[in-house]
Amino acid sequence: MFPSPEKEDALIAPSVVSHRLAKILKxxxxxxxxxxxxxxxxxxxxxxxxxxxxxxxxxxxxxxxGFTLRTYTHATRQQQSRAAETMGNFMAQVM
Structure with missing residues (x-):
């Protein structure tokens, strides 16, 4: 949601946001x-x-x-793999 700079308590229409984004990207x-x-x-x-x-x-x-975790499980799985690797390296050093 994007507030309108012209009207208080008004929002910019989603189509306007999409159009502006397209122009910026182009x-x-x-x-x-x-x-x-x-x-x-x-x-x-x-x-x-x-x-x-x-x-x-x-x-x-x-x-x-929980919703965020379910939606972005690919990202959290990568973090779990990195955490396991970090802990494995730590354990190898202390043993």
Whole structure:
């Protein structure tokens, strides 16, 4: 949801947001993506880079972190693999 800069308590229509995004991407020489694709990219990259799921969930406006975990399981699986590798390396050093 994007507030309108012209009217208090009004929102910019989703079609206007999509159109503006398309213009920005074209001007920047980027391929066309949907706004929702950017949202998924943000969530995936945030989780992969250590932002905790509760924070990501809150930023996305999800009702609970469980929904976020179910939606982005690919990102959390990668984190689990990295955590297991880290712990394996630690255990190898102390043993």
């Amino acid at each position: 001007h920047a020489g980027c391929k066309k993506v949907r706004f929702h694709d950017l949202r998924h990219t943000f969530a995936t990259l945030a989780l992969q880079n250590g932002v905790d799921v509760k924070t990501v969930s809150s930023m996305l406006g999800h009702y609970d972190a």
